[in-house]
Amino acid sequence: MDSSLSECGPIQGIIDAALMEDLASGDVTGRVTVPAQTRWRARLVAKTRLVQAGIAVARQVFHTVDREIRCEVHLRDGEVAAPGTVLMDLEGNARALLAGERTALNLLQRMCGVATLTRAYVDAAAGRCRICDTRKTMPGLRALDRYAVRCGGGHNHRNDLGAGVLIKENHIRAAGGVAEAVLRARGHAPHTLRIECEVTNHAELHVALEAGADAVLLDNMDDAAVREAVRIVAGRARIEVSGGVGLERISELAGLGIDVISVGRLTHSAPASDISLLFQLGDGTWS
Secondary structure, three states, X not given: OOHHHHHHOOOHHHHHHHHHHHHOOOOHHHHHHOOXXXXXXXXXXXXXXXXXXXXXXXXXXXXXXXXXXXXXXXXXXXXXXXXXXXXXXXXXXXXXXXXXXXXXXXXXXXXXHHHHHHHHHHHHHOOXXXXXOXXXXXXXXXXXXHHXXXXXXXXXXXXXXXXXXXXXXXHHHHHOOHHHHHHHHHHHOOOOOOEEEEEOOHHHHHHHHHHOOOEEEEEOOOHHHHHHHHHHHOOOOXXXXXXXXXXXXXXXXXXXXXXXEEOOHHHHOOOOOXXXXXXXXXXXXXX
16 A cells, blocks of 8 residues: 555545545446547646645545556655646546546545645744644544645644543533543543643633643633743643634744644635646647
8 A cells, every 4th residue: 555545544435435426326427428448648737836635545536446547646745836736647548537536636635725724834833833633624534634734744633532631611511610620530531641621711721730731722812811821831731722823823822832733724624725637638738
């Protein structure tokens, strides 16, 4: 298996499900308009600047439709493509290329969009803190979303609810308060898991620290409140900032002494990158 595919996780099921959506009844248009033995050369071309992510996923889509399609990849995931850059050349049965086109583009455009937005946040942070995703991923596509974040230079947060203890406001309400939630977690969670607690103000922050939280998540605090929170923590816990963190705030926030900024927008609102599948015409041009 391609190494970048293995880094994405178990993705064949994602590809099979996506193709089933599009090809449940076959490609009737391709069947009635394109002669069965027609072969075509095609290429995936970036139409805007992007950070590539998921090219092996796109290739696997085409190979799932037809193992005989030849694919030549030109960039590694994580590299920047300028407008007009050829990401991959393909050659094979025209019907098969058309059948796989939309699914390959849907997945590749989403993944490149996530990677491109992540890179913008990472560049703004300039190595002063980590930029992380959240669990606000597209249902069924979490493995691809998380891989795309890594291609953009970001880090992954919890993969699932069993990957760590993160006490949020509804846990606090159900437990009866910040202290109660943190103390219960310390008493019942596996010793290998860090206890992180969300706080919305400095009073809750003091309580979480006194109860023994290993990390605190500062939720929807402005820069001045974050600066004061860093002073209060004074190295006693890791500090994560989340909630309403637009790209314009990253440079300032990253310099306040925090450890992590988690951004749901990376995966729930990243605009899809503009990529086209062009075919070579009889005169040698591409369209």
